[in-house]
Amino acid sequence: MNPVNPNNPYGDSPQHHILSVLVQNRPGVLARVAGLFARRGYNIFSLAVAPTEDPDFSRITIVVNVESTPLEQVVKQLFKLIEVVRITELDPRKSVERELMMCTVRAVGDVRGQILELVNVFEGKILAVGTDSLTLSLDGSPDKLDDCEELLRSYGIIEIQRTGRVALPKLDREARSRATKGKAN
């Protein structure tokens, strides 16, 4: 693993890139993509994969930590995989990103109320309540999750799981109006 700031794992480092990779939905394709990263010595920070609107294709959202020159090599090598159909690098400023976090946090006595308030502020949900802990879920932008995670840390995080981000390009004005018209029809 590359050294990552534990308080802000997604950070604004120039090495951080989001690749949206459209692949044929076939057995082994994820192993192929992951294997390529490993073989060429590139580090995957997070990865999310699911079928798209067309079940023949899946979209893999990969967050990768590299400088831009090696990134060009990653993308080119990735594109050589027969099952990779399209690769888009998403500029964080021009895309919408979402992530889901689940977290079990220590919650005894007075603290419990504070945590509930915090979850409320972040518009999270309580999924389970134990005698001395709570499990909560929170979705939103990775930054929001980072902030919440940092605040929860002081209460004592017992277990945390984040999904890694999924992302789509932002619609520009023209595309937005096209989308609206499409709906109207």
Place this chain on the structure above:
Amino acid sequence: MSQKETLTGAEALIRSLEKEQVDVMFGLPGGCILPAYDPLLKSSIRHILVRHEQGAGHMAEGYAHVTGRPGVAMVTSGPAATNMVTPLCDAYMDSIPLVVITGQVPTTAIGTDAFQECDTVGITRSVTKHNELVMRAEDIPMAIRQAFHVATTGRPGPVLIDVPKDVLQNSMTWNWPSDDEVIDSLPGYKPTTKGHPRMIKEAAKLILAAQRPILYLGGGVLKARAAEIVRELAELTQIPVVTTLMARGAFPDDHPLCLGMPGMHGNATAITAMQKSDLLIALGSRFDDRVTGKVSGFAQEAKIIHVDIDPAEQGKVRRPDVPIVGDCRLVVEELVKAIKDLLNGGDTQADVGPWRSRLSGWREQFPLAYDAMEPGGALKPQFCLEKLRDGAPDGTIVASGVGQHQMWTSQYWNFTEPYTWVNSGGLGTMGFAVPAAIGAKVGRPDRTVWAVDGDGCFQMTAQELITATTENIPVKIAILNNSSLGMVRQWQEMFYGERYSEVNLGGGVPDYVKWAEAMGCVGIRVEAEEEVENAIDKANSINDRSVVVEFRVEQMEKVFPMVPAGAGNDDLLIQPSQNSRREFLR
């Protein structure tokens, strides 16, 4: 529409191979692939039964090297598939089109650690251009069509198709996908073959402006069948040419513009020409570390035009000034046109005369050289190679293993024709020569095929000479026997203070003549200078069986010139006898 025909998966597999115009395949049957060997009995395809699966893979490579057609190998699951890994990786590194069929345990047994089960697609994923586990008999024709399409188009490479035993046994309705269906089934695979016109025009301008240009040919020139048009480009512009290890034969060595091989054991002129060049026109070459030496010290003043069909090669090692993604033949055709257009439009080319005379000076001062043999001393390997070269019938194809003998062969052979050199460049696979030579002979039975091998290499794959004998594929093997792992010994001498560790293969065994005879070949041992020519003449006169000629050569001989690993190309070590004129090499 004719009536629907029902076949077994195995019958569909063999019919698919026939429809892909496979005339020969190399293989060895076993448990899981057994069903496919049954319809093979009635097939038009010639099957060559090897003695080890690695041999089948290298034979298929040798066949592909000389014919340009994909080599086909078929083996069983488990250990057979793992034995195929080396040839697959070799073909992947050198962009050789191969289609390899492996048997797999029945679909119901996959994942249970069944007998002779291994995760073949998992193991071979990183050494194939593509691979596929076929889970239904009706998918076999499409899988085979895709395999041939992917293996032979774009940057060629190996494709593996893994077929479980029950899939071979099951029934299917015969179908043969159309070209369009094949292309539609691969939406992520669209190789670019035509170069970008603006880039081509820019390249043409750079070429006309360059004062010290070099054409840097790689194996891609051969893969693209571009040798003829590249020659036209060289002659039109009078630009000197270097041919890398993978491109030997792509441009004739006896052509006045040919400088020969650059790189770690290239000749001093070819290496230095690249170093001093102001424009490298890289055609189907990939700036391999064996060519560039230390990258930061490589051809520092040169602009780069890089023509390659694989976009990932552009900028992988050295950022090109003009990248052109495309098929080498199509791009160079357009490039020649663009240059002619510019010249017809009144542009003129910079004078490359001074550059060429500088190169001629180096060639005169720094020819390939070796110290003369001591009277009564051991044979010089270079001398044996000169005699082999001079005695070889016209059109001879030469294969080699990996190591000193490979470098000497590449240096001393006189390549005048494309597709006459078969070797393992990228992976450096010892033991490549014997099976590759057999595959080459199968592909070009009209040609004499010599394999130049080392004693270390020969011991790795010699058993395939039994295949050559039983299948009546006569090849000729020259073993340069220095009783050691020669290249390793050279490095230990030069870079490890003469501390020789585990490189000695001596001790009087094996007896290569007896070994050759045991495999049905003629064995000849040569120890003295005066026997060399007679032995070669005798070997060349025998055409009904394979011949093994063992040359007992000087153990301490080193390959020169040499760029030590990690050093820059300016720091090449030339033949010691030429050191006194070293200063001229600038």
